[in-house]
Amino acid sequence: MKNHVFFGSDSLVSLEIVSIEISEISFQEKIKNFIIGRDPSQPEFLQAVLEMTGSLETLFESNPAYFEIFKILCEPERVITFRVPWLDDKNNLQINRGWRVQFNQCLGPYKGGLRFHKSVNLSILKFLGFEQTFKNALTGLPLGGGKGGSDFDPKGKSDREVQKFCQSFMTEMSKYIGANIDVPAGDIGVGEREIGYLFGQFKRMRGSHEGTVTGKGIGYGGTHGRSSSTGFGLIYILQNCFKSLNESIVGKKINISGSGNVALFAAQKAIRQGAIVQTLSDSNGFIFWEDGMTESQLDEIILLKTKTRGRLSEILLDSVAYHENYKPWKIACDVALPCATQNELDVNDAKQLVENGCRFIFEGANMPSTAEAIDHFKSSKCVFLPGKAGNAGGVAGSGFEMTQNSQRFYWTEAEFDEKLKTTMTQIWKTVSETSAELGHPGDYLLGANCAGFKIVADAMLANGFC
Structure with missing residues (x-):
């Protein structure tokens, strides 16, 4: 049955056309309008929400309750x-x-x-x-x-x-x-x-010794393995990807941005696994090893960044070139690991990486790639893994620390590391299987977003939207 509205005595306009136009507004546009209406001056938040929404259209169509849950999730408690x-x-x-x-x-x-x-x-x-x-x-x-x-x-x-x-x-x-x-x-x-x-x-x-903060030092509630867990976890999930493709990390040229906790330990694990780590960076520029850095050189950088809190430009090492005011993405590589901060890798960086043969982009930071950069990676058939999966080793390590604090007991570093490997393997399995089940095998952005959302949304529905 058509809905009609009358304008004057002899003009009839069918609302059926208007209804069709409204129904064709995508879920992403609805959410965009919703967020802009409430928080017009929060661009980073809007970017994160829209990246997520773009992956969830199928879930929203199959279960309208999920869309309502997502609207609730757009507002912090x-x-x-x-x-x-x-x-x-x-x-x-x-x-x-x-x-x-x-x-x-x-x-x-x-x-x-x-x-x-x-x-x-x-x-x-x-x-x-x-x-x-x-x-x-x-x-x-x-x-x-x-x-x-x-x-x-x-x-x-x-x-x-x-x-x-x-x-x-x-x-x-x-x-x-x-x-x-x-x-x-x-x-x-x-x-x-x-x-x-x-x-x-x-x-x-x-007046309490409960484990209410994680990342503590060894000796007062911290656990062996927590400080390295984000960087190590990133390499473990990268190795799961290589395994699924019958490839190896050995000999792969890896460019890493950042020189904080995530970048340094990702570099350490990658070197130990046989990769060629070419770069590290800070806000002033990046350093480049044409033949890859050694672990002893990395140890000097770890000392510089964690103890003396210096800049990479201060480091004096053999076979190192410092590129001031540049990002490391201009250097040809097989793997890019952006581990610095949000939106550090834009579409021009993405184009340069792809042109230079980069095939794998695994995010170590939170949302380090712009939306346009992600679109370019996906259209270029690169293997792209978002930070919510790539850097999840850090919060897994924090969860392990919380468990040990509750037990008043410490695991060995080997026990911690084995649990971290297991967790990252399970995340890779979940993300891979979800993307395949949704008809887009290899779309790990889709897999990570849909899998993470569904876990939270199903729990919220079971608890009465709480």
């Missing part, structure tokens, strides 16, 4: 904003902003890192918390999703200043976290030093 006052070394009062985005607790306590960087804002933390929710689901561990941080930048600060800031930050955040509520970890700008200061202040505020 809770956003906590607070001020962080602290005194610098000259006794001047400084004020930073702090946030904790508790995104979704359907599968377990909120779990996700803290990022301390001058670029941090609510849009970035919401995108990270959104991604974290589905990443945590892929691990198979009972963990919800969250993220937090501050616009405080530890670079150039003394240990004393970092300590004062961390203590002030945790004084406020301690009201909202706990081992069965919300368990923060590290991220950009938050390493073992910062975690130590944060955890110490948590114990002072709460």
Whole structure:
């Protein structure tokens, strides 16, 4: 039956055409309009949501309840904003902003890192918390999703200043976290030093030794293997891909961006597995080894970045070229591992990588490739794996640390590593099988997004949309 509306006495316009036009609006456009209407100034969050929506059309069509669940998932359960006052070394009062985005607790306590960087804002933390929710689901561990941080930048600060800031930050955040509520970890700008200061202040505020922060040092609740788990996990899932294609990592030329925790340990594991690691980078440029770096050279860089906190341009090593103000993607390689930060790899970088023969792009950072870059990789038949699968080893390692804290017991490094390998193998299996079941074998973006979403959505439906 057609619906009609009358304009004047003799003009009839059929609403059937209008209805058809409305029905042809894609789910992605509906979500885009929904997000822009609510959060028009949050581009990173919108990007993460739209990347996810683009993969979920089939699920939405088969089960309309999933679309309603996704709309709920576009809103975090809770956003906590607070001020962080602290005194610098000259006794001047400084004020930073702090946030904790508790995104979704359907599968377990909120779990996700803290990022301390001058670029941090609510849009970035919401995108990270959104991604974290589905990443945590892929691990198979009972963990919800969250993220937090501050616009405080530890670079150039003394240990004393970092300590004062961390203590002030945790004084406020301690009201909202706990081992069965919300368990923060590290991220950009938050390493073992910062975690130590944060955890110490948590114990002072709460009088509790529960494992409420992960990434702790060995000797006060940390576990062997946690610091390397994101980088090692990235290489383990890459090896699962090679195995499925009857290929080997041995001799593969690998370009890595970043020089933080993920990049350094991904490089270490890749070298030990026989790959040729050609690059590392920081915000000022990248270093290039034509014949691949050695593990002893990498050890010097790890010392530089974790102890003296220097820049890559300061490193003095044989057979190394430093390329200031460039990204490593211009160097020909077989595998690209973007491990620095969001949107570091744009469509021009993607075109250069493909032209130079790169076949595998496995994300080690959170959303390091722009939407246009991902489209180019997929149209070029490259093997692309998104960060929510590629860097899930980090949160798996955090989950293992939480388990050991609850048991008051430590696993050996070998036990930890074996569990990490098993988890990354299972993630690869889940992502691969999901993409094949949906009729797009090899589309690992589709597989990761649909598998992670379905785990969360089914739990929310079972719990009454909670």
